Amino acid sequence: METIVVEIDPLNIEESKIKEAANAIKEDKTVVFPTETVYGLGANGLSENAVKKIFDAKGRPYDNPLILHVADVRSFLEYTYISYTLLEKVERLLPGPVTFVLKKKEIVPNIVTAGKDTVAVRMPAHPVALKLIKFAGVPIAAPSANISGKPSPTLSEHVLKDMYGKVDYIIIGGLVQFGIESTVIDLTQGKVPIILRPGPIPPEKLKEIFGDIFIPEFAYGRTEADYVKSPGMKYRHYAPNTPLILVEQSHFDLMINKVLEESKNYHNPIILCLKEHANYFKKYGVNFDIIGSEENYYEFAVKLFEMLRKYDEKVDAMIVEGIEDRGIGIAVMNRLRKAACKIL
Incomplete structure (x- = not known):
């Protein structure tokens, strides 16, 4: 065509x-x-x-x-x-x-x-x-x-x-x-x-x-809907070809440790992290990019799909730091949970 x-x-x-x-x-x-x-x-x-x-x-x-x-x-x-x-x-x-x-x-x-x-x-x-x-x-x-x-x-x-x-x-x-x-x-x-x-x-x-x-x-994004009245309620959505691993929001040390441990399972992973945690991953010499910040969840939303496409098929895993289920954070986590092949 x-x-x-x-x-x-x-x-x-x-x-x-x-x-x-x-x-x-x-x-x-x-x-x-x-x-x-x-x-x-x-x-x-x-x-x-x-x-x-x-x-x-x-x-x-x-x-x-x-x-x-x-x-x-x-x-x-x-x-x-x-x-x-x-x-x-x-x-x-x-x-x-x-x-x-x-x-x-x-x-x-x-x-x-x-x-x-x-x-x-x-x-x-x-x-x-x-x-x-x-x-x-x-x-x-x-x-x-x-x-x-x-x-x-x-x-x-x-x-x-x-x-x-x-x-x-x-x-x-x-x-x-x-x-x-x-x-x-x-x-x-x-x-x-x-x-x-x-x-x-x-x-x-x-x-x-x-x-x-x-x-x-x-x-x-934690369960499937029993009925479908609108887009986004059925089927796996928003998923890149590269495996996406979501690390749910938790205590700082626990979340960072989960991200670092999971990254060891892959040859060439990328960690998509919050701006506030970037220096921590830099210190450990792991591959990372900033997807948003704790101060502005709208920034996270705007960059989400852009980042998933940016690294799709260029790394062997995307490990994403989650955010809280509040405000637009609910929408961001809905997309990430539906896109993830593994949730920690």
Whole structure:
């Protein structure tokens, strides 16, 4: 397949380029585009023929639902059953890196929702994504633009490596803001919303708007979900080809010792550590790189997938220091636990 690649500056958008990509969406073609979370692989979310091409390009199982990306709040009324009272709460987070699971209307094809009567919908905050959806005139179904199960793409080289020759159009739009996929919250289970996938919007922020929030054990990445309403709930995700070993957060000495002992099991490992521990690993002469800091978990989130791709197949093991399950740290640890082949 011939892939058209265009570069668009999010701060100085050439609308003619966006309209070309939007026309591709109208023609049931596939378009990779930037969002504030990761790069997405999109197609007309109302066309079964177009959506099938997403699954084919990614090698994605058909029982793994997609997210509908919309350009305005009114679209929630068009594609889902939502009360005006609830919509007012949802609107406080839009646009932004959060997805809402709601009862779907008949206009949404079953292929998008894996046959479920619910649909995941979000309004991205990236200017390129919003203009693409607006000019296309349809909701865009889009998972992350990577081979299914592998680390999500946050840089243009990730997208080109995974998707060039498999999609019709690729928009390169600079760096993403958050580096991990959107928070997914289920609004169909009575009065208490459920976090299905943690992301950039932390539970504390959601509680300010919705009151009580339930975080099931599977959202931490420790167990599998019994039901699947959104992406990220089923199958092993985010995994590099190189074995990833996760060392869970614990007492400093214990965690460092576990990392060092595990590194002895490999010929050429890399330790992905916190900035505060870098001098310790330097002292012992082991190969390391800084993935984040205890002071700023958002930094960890932004660099996570970039680091996993940077060292994939260049070392024989990645040993990653874990962080606490708080704030966006819940989302980071969810991704690491799902990507890990071994957890210490």
